[in-house]
Amino acid sequence: MATRTEARTAKERILDAAASLFARRGYYNANVDEIIQQSGTSKGSFYFHFPSKEQMALGLVDQLSDKLVRRLERSIEAESDPLKRILLAIDAVLLTFSKQRKLAQILIVNIVGQGKSMDRKFLPIRDKFAGLIKRELDGAVESGAIRPVDTNLVSRLWLGALSEMILRWLLQEKPRPLMESAPEVRDLLMNGVVMSRGGESW
Amino acid sequence: MATRTEARTAKERILDAAASLFARRGYYNANVDEIIQQSGTSKGSFYFHFPSKEQMALGLVDQLSDKLVRRLERSIEAESDPLKRILLAIDAVLLTFSKQRKLAQILIVNIVGQGKSMDRKFLPIRDKFAGLIKRELDGAVESGAIRPVDTNLVSRLWLGALSEMILRWLLQEKPRPLMESAPEVRDLLMNGVVMSRGGESW
DNA sequence: AGTAATGAACAGACTGGTCGGTCTAGTAAA
DNA sequence: TTTACTAGACCGACCAGTCTGTTCATTACT
Numbered sequence: 001m002a003t004r005t006e007a008r009t010a011k012e013r014i015l016d017a018a019a020s021l022f023a024r025r026g027y028y029n030a031n032v033d034e035i036i037q038q039s040g041t042s043k044g045s046f047y048f049h050f051p052s053k054e055q056m057a058l059g060l061v062d063q064l065s066d067k068l069v070r071r072l073e074r075s076i077e078a079e080s081d082p083l084k085r086i087l088l089a090i091d092a093v094l095l096t097f098s099k100q101r102k103l104a105q106i107l108i109v110n111i112v113g114q115g116k117s118m119d120r121k122f123l124p125i126r127d128k129f130a131g132l133i134k135r136e137l138d139g140a141v142e143s144g145a146i147r148p149v150d151t152n153l154v155s156r157l158w159l160g161a162l163s164e165m166i167l168r169w170l171l172q173e174k175p176r177p178l179m180e181s182a183p184e185v186r187d188l189l190m191n192g193v194v195m196s197r198g199g200e201s202w
Numbered sequence: 203m204a205t206r207t208e209a210r211t212a213k214e215r216i217l218d219a220a221a222s223l224f225a226r227r228g229y230y231n232a233n234v235d236e237i238i239q240q241s242g243t244s245k246g247s248f249y250f251h252f253p254s255k256e257q258m259a260l261g262l263v264d265q266l267s268d269k270l271v272r273r274l275e276r277s278i279e280a281e282s283d284p285l286k287r288i289l290l291a292i293d294a295v296l297l298t299f300s301k302q303r304k305l306a307q308i309l310i311v312n313i314v315g316q317g318k319s320m321d322r323k324f325l326p327i328r329d330k331f332a333g334l335i336k337r338e339l340d341g342a343v344e345s346g347a348i349r350p351v352d353t354n355l356v357s358r359l360w361l362g363a364l365s366e367m368i369l370r371w372l373l374q375e376k377p378r379p380l381m382e383s384a385p386e387v388r389d390l391l392m393n394g395v396v397m398s399r400g401g402e403s404w
Numbered sequence: 405a406g407t408a409a410t411g412a413a414c415a416g417a418c419t420g421g422t423c424g425g426t427c428t429a430g431t432a433a434a
Numbered sequence: 435t436t437t438a439c440t441a442g443a444c445c446g447a448c449c450a451g452t453c454t455g456t457t458c459a460t461t462a463c464t
Binding site: 406407413421426 | 435436437438439440441442443444445446447448449450451452453454455456457458459460461462463464
């Protein structure tokens with residue numbers, strides 16, 4: 001357990017261990033000592049690579065969310081029909097998270113509730129996702145595939161709806177497979193924006 | 203500042219101060235010393251009335267959420283049309299939170315992300331709200347006002363959508379008034395479940 | 405009535421452990 | 435020798451929870 005030339009660099013191992021621990025116990029309950037222990041490194045190493053626990057957490061979440069955004073973009077880039085792009089993206093989100101609980105745990109759960117200052121810092125990250133949704137919705141509106149809704153609002157509603165659904169799946173002991181509800185989710189979300197009805201006044 | 207006979211009991215004052223502080227700084231950043239200072243009581247008093255910080259937080263959130271649920275139920279009890287009941291409830295949620303940021307901060311933000319054990323304990327609270335929505339949806343399905351959707355799923359999606367919307371409103375510096383988007387929110391949610399379209403396969 | 409005893413409610417100093425962060429001392433490669 | 439990196443002992447602040455009282459209202463007793 002000494003300075004062997006590992007396949008993965010110390011920095012990477014720290015990031016990995018931190019991801020696991022944040023996922024399992026949340027930001028405040030995952031302490032630096034555990035992180036370095038699980039990563040097989042040391043305090044010195046940790047604070048050589050990162051200025052603080054908070055900064056490293058921020059960076060980690062940033063990196064994970066970027067990776068997810070890119071993955072989603074890749075999963076729809078081949079499709080040109082705006083409506084189908086949206087459907088593909090929804091499926092990709094659910095599929096990715098259902099295969100990577102750890103990722104879900106961090107991006108869905110630990111990104112909120114760590115105190116107002118941290119929450120504020122995490123806001124841009126949710127913005128990334130909302131932005132992705134918004135762009136697709138805008139495309140669909142332009143092409144006339146869906147009605148001209150407030151895409152800013154809708155993107156947030158969708159983000160929240162999906163997050164809550166995933167959150168439940170994460171926190172329940174015997175959750176039904178995420179993908180099982182995918183078709184109905186698509187239905188419900190799409191029905192809200194699709195052309196059929198105009199601006200009803202309920 | 204001695205043992206004067208105050209209008210509010212010490213226990214109440216502690217709960218109030220805790221609510222304020224949790225709202226402003228989150229569970230982990232609001233320490234007991236601050237709570238007792240702001241409530242004008244003492245450590246002794248705190249630990250006389252509550253077994254621990256965690257238990258008191260749990261109790262507080264429980265109490266707040268109960269109060270909100272009752273308020274929502276009261277706001278729709280006069281209406282018998284299932285569809286209108288749902289619309290009333292949506293408005294009531296948005297209105298209540300927009301008038302009580304503190305409540306929103308606690309119930310929307312601080313109820314998630316405090317570590318897995320706490321998150322689990324908070325699950326039943328979100329269940330209360332989801333259950334309220336579900337009951338109304340069930341009523342609407344029965345009466346034929348909306349299509350027979352998976353009300354379990356839909357209630358969660360709605361809960362998430364509303365939460366996210368409120369979260370953004372809370373965390374932004376210059377948020378647009380919550381109620382401003384209420385009509386469009388109603389529209390989007392309702393369109394998802396209303397009779398117009400059957401089970402599309404997008 | 406007067407007063408002593410009891411216990412609930414409160415005050416606040418103190419403790420013990422935790423944990424982020426620092427510091428000194430390495431080690432390995434260039 | 436210098437530079438990049440790693441190790442781990444150590445520190446100091448913080449903070450939930452404890453402990454030793456004190457106050458005050460009620461009850462018990464004479």
